[in-house]
Amino acid sequence: xxxxxxxxxxxxxxxxxxGLRKLGHEVTVLSNGDFWKNYPRDIDLSRKPGKWGGIxxxxxxxxxxxxxxxxxxxxxxxxxxxxLKAERIFSIYDYLRQHNGKVFLxxxxxxxxxxxxxxxxMPLRYSDFNIGKELRQDYPARMEMLDWKIGTAKHxxxxxxxxxxxxVIAGLYEYWVSYHQYYAHKLSFIPFPIVCTRTHPILPWxxxxxxxxxxxxxxxxxxxxxxDIMLRAAQDIVARYPxxxxxxxxxxxxxxxxxxxxxxxxALLDQLYSYTPSMNxxxxxxxxxxxxxxxxxxxxxxxxxxxxxxxxxxEPKYESVYEQLERLVLHPEVLPDLQQQSIDYVRKHHDxxxxxxxxxxxxxxxxxxxxxxxxxxxxxxx
Numbered sequence: 001x002x003x004x005x006x007x008x009x010x011x012x013x014x015x016x017x018x019g020l021r022k023l024g025h026e027v028t029v030l031s032n033g034d035f036w037k038n039y040p041r042d043i044d045l046s047r048k049p050g051k052w053g054g055i056x057x058x059x060x061x062x063x064x065x066x067x068x069x070x071x072x073x074x075x076x077x078x079x080x081x082x083x084l085k086a087e088r089i090f091s092i093y094d095y096l097r098q099h100n101g102k103v104f105l106x107x108x109x110x111x112x113x114x115x116x117x118x119x120x121x122m123p124l125r126y127s128d129f130n131i132g133k134e135l136r137q138d139y140p141a142r143m144e145m146l147d148w149k150i151g152t153a154k155h156x157x158x159x160x161x162x163x164x165x166x167x168v169i170a171g172l173y174e175y176w177v178s179y180h181q182y183y184a185h186k187l188s189f190i191p192f193p194i195v196c197t198r199t200h201p202i203l204p205w206x207x208x209x210x211x212x213x214x215x216x217x218x219x220x221x222x223x224x225x226x227x228d229i230m231l232r233a234a235q236d237i238v239a240r241y242p243x244x245x246x247x248x249x250x251x252x253x254x255x256x257x258x259x260x261x262x263x264x265x266x267a268l269l270d271q272l273y274s275y276t277p278s279m280n281x282x283x284x285x286x287x288x289x290x291x292x293x294x295x296x297x298x299x300x301x302x303x304x305x306x307x308x309x310x311x312x313x314x315e316p317k318y319e320s321v322y323e324q325l326e327r328l329v330l331h332p333e334v335l336p337d338l339q340q341q342s343i344d345y346v347r348k349h350h351d352x353x354x355x356x357x358x359x360x361x362x363x364x365x366x367x368x369x370x371x372x373x374x375x376x377x378x379x380x381x382x
Contacts, residue, residue: 226272
């Protein structure tokens with residue numbers, strides 16, 4: 001098959017492309033590298049600041065359009081798959097739809113359904129928009145709600161694409177929930193892809209060693225993702241147990257540097273408001289680094305995982321993060337088992353070749369994989 005992947009979030013599309021290529025398919029990734037993270041891509045479409053940057057971006061985009069024809073499958077990372085206002089993306093989507101075969105939409109991050117379901121129906125106990133039945137009131141969450149509210153161009157674009165496309169593929173349990181009650185007939189769940197080859201040995205822990213923690217910070221999204229709370233809890237643990245724990249902080253660094261820094265740690269803190277580990281913690285887990293973050297029962301259920309429990313799950317509050325960190329620091333002998341479980345978990349559920357085969361099944365019209373009654377029951381619980 002000839003496949004075009006448009007846009008990038010946290011290396012999802014590039015990693016998927018590597019898997020699809022290994023299986024013999026021709027794949028092109030067009031993206032901006034996810035801004036400063038600078039992930040690999042085949043065709044660079046990044047935008048420089050200012051009016052002139054916008055003019056150059058449009059010129060580059062229109063010069064590329066003749067090359068974006070004749071694909072069997074086009075997959076979009078998000079309704080906002082280009083660095084343009086939503087109003088300008090409608091016509092680009094129509095062009096891709098007209099000149100290619102099937103089109104799939106990724107449910108991998110911020111979009112209307114993620115915002116609307118979790119700020120209105122609130123099926124999840126917590127999310128980027130709610131804690132229980134209360135809306136989050138911090139500025140980033142409120143701005144996203146305004147940005148994607150009903151009637152905006154972003155809302156209309158998302159609704160048009162999801163109605164028109166051939167399928168929606170969710171990469172996390174919570175994104176699957178957001179689309180399920182509206183588009184169950186065209187919705188699939190496929191775990192994020194990870195290249196599971198270990199390039200470095202597991203950082204060992206032996207009696208007397210400090211626990212080495214790592215946290216990555218995106219300044220513009222720290223409050224929204226809860227990294228500010230996780231950082232404060234980690235810093236307080238370091239202050240209380242300076243001989244038992246060390247903390248390394250990576251702030252707005254390119255992915256290659258982030259990965260290098262991460263490898264010298266035992267455990268990583270990531271995404272306070274998530275039920276599930278996303279790409280960065282999964283990458284860490286594949287290297288034997290323990291994830292402290294989203295490991296709710298629903299995460300294991302949608303994967304049909306009944307044995308492995310590698311993730312140190314935290315609730316979305318300072319006290320929970322502090323408590324789990326303190327438990328780990330006082331009982332670090334659990335680390336070797338959790339490290340091995342982390343590797344086994346990613347190999348079992350997220351291996352990029354296994355995931356690529358699941359995508360091919362969906363591209364070729366086989367039924368969605370996440371349709372069991374237990375998943376539906378969990379998705380609709382309030």
